[in-house]
Amino acid sequence: MSKIVVIGGIESTYxxxxxxxxxxxxxxxxxxxxxxxxxxxxxxxxxxxKFSFSEKVPKTIVNSNINNYVEEIEALEPxxxxxxxxxxxxxxxxLNICSVIGxxxxxxxxxAGPVPIANAIxxxxxxxxxxxxxxxxxxxxxxxxxxxxxLLNPRKATATQLYDEAMELxxxxxxxxxxxxxxxxxxxxPQDMSKRTTFKKIKWEDWPEDKVSxxxxxxxx
Numbered sequence: 142m143s144k145i146v147v148i149g150g151i152e153s154t155y156x157x158x159x160x161x162x163x164x165x166x167x168x169x170x171x172x173x174x175x176x177x178x179x180x181x182x183x184x185x186x187x188x189x190x191k192f193s194f195s196e197k198v199p200k201t202i203v204n205s206n207i208n209n210y211v212e213e214i215e216a217l218e219p220x221x222x223x224x225x226x227x228x229x230x231x232x233x234x235x236l237n238i239c240s241v242i243g244x245x246x247x248x249x250x251x252x253a254g255p256v257p258i259a260n261a262i263x264x265x266x267x268x269x270x271x272x273x274x275x276x277x278x279x280x281x282x283x284x285x286x287x288x289x290x291x292l293l294n295p296r297k298a299t300a301t302q303l304y305d306e307a308m309e310l311x312x313x314x315x316x317x318x319x320x321x322x323x324x325x326x327x328x329x330x331p332q333d334m335s336k337r338t339t340f341k342k343i344k345w346e347d348w349p350e351d352k353v354s355x356x357x358x359x360x361x362x
Contacts (some may be wrong), residue, residue: 142167143323146214148207149225150174151360155192156308157225157244160315162194169217171195175204208232221322224276228255231276241276242322244314246307248272248288250337253281258303260340261295262356263348269295269303271310273318275329280339284329287318301358 142165147158150173162168171194189195201210207227211234214222222241224231231241247257249272254260261269270290275283289310293303321327343361345353 143220144169144218146170146172146217146219146222147225148172148222148227150187150203151226152187153244153304153308153311154225154227155187155189155195157223157311157315159192159194160312161223161319162198164316164319166319168194168198169219170214171198171200172203172207172210173200175202177204208235211235211238214238230278230280233278236276236278242286243274243276243281243283244311245272245274245281246270246304248290249274249281249285250332250334252338252340254340255342256361257340258295258307259300259343259356259361261303262298262300263343263352264340266295271307271314273311273314274332282332282334284331286322286327286329287314289314299355299358300361304360 144167145161147154147161147168154173158168158171203210207229208231214235215238219239221239224241224243235241245253245257246269247253247261248268248270252261252266252269257269268290270288272288273286274281275286277283291303291306291310293306295303318327345357
């Protein structure tokens with residue numbers, strides 16, 4: 142068992158945190174978003190009653206920037222920080238506390254950047270999936286720990302379907318890799334930046350309606 146901090150505020154955050162909790166991780170603090178958090182457009186607040194862990198662990202509502210809580214996080218002395226669906230960049234001091242682990246909904250180094258599922262649809266990506274990686278100062282540039290490719294085709298599926306699949310893949314990754322993370326044997330594979338592609342924030346009006354109708358469903362509706 143490891144002592145961890147979880148940071149995030151979307152449905153996948155809660156599902157992944159629930160998996161970590163059920164596997165015996167000690168969640169020392171769960172930092173989630175408040176109604177005044179910036180950068181969360183298109184994602185509704187979560188029904189926490191569906192996730193039993195949220196009633197059993199300490200929780201802090203963040204209405205500012207997570208870096209403002211760095212002293213508090215340092216005092217918790219976590220073994221890992223899990224950044225799960227958080228849209229603010231971490232500063233050096235937070236990154237230096239311990240390994241910060243992220244989950245990105247693409248097959249890095251392809252598909253780095255914001256809203257990867259919707260962007261995969263809009264950009265006619267042939268395949269996508271989930272990457273577990275170590276967060277660093279860059280945007281989705283850290284070492285890869287594990288990946289799983291999805292079965293759904295972004296050229297046909299909706300964002301909701303891809304999001305549901307991504308959450309299932311994340312659960313499988315966590316269950317497989319967590320024992321190796323605990324004993325320090327999980328891989329850390331540098332990304333091949335020659336293969337990197339980067340998505341940008343979406344301007345929906347720039348895209349044809351047939352793509353938008355599939356991409357702008359939950360969690361982007």
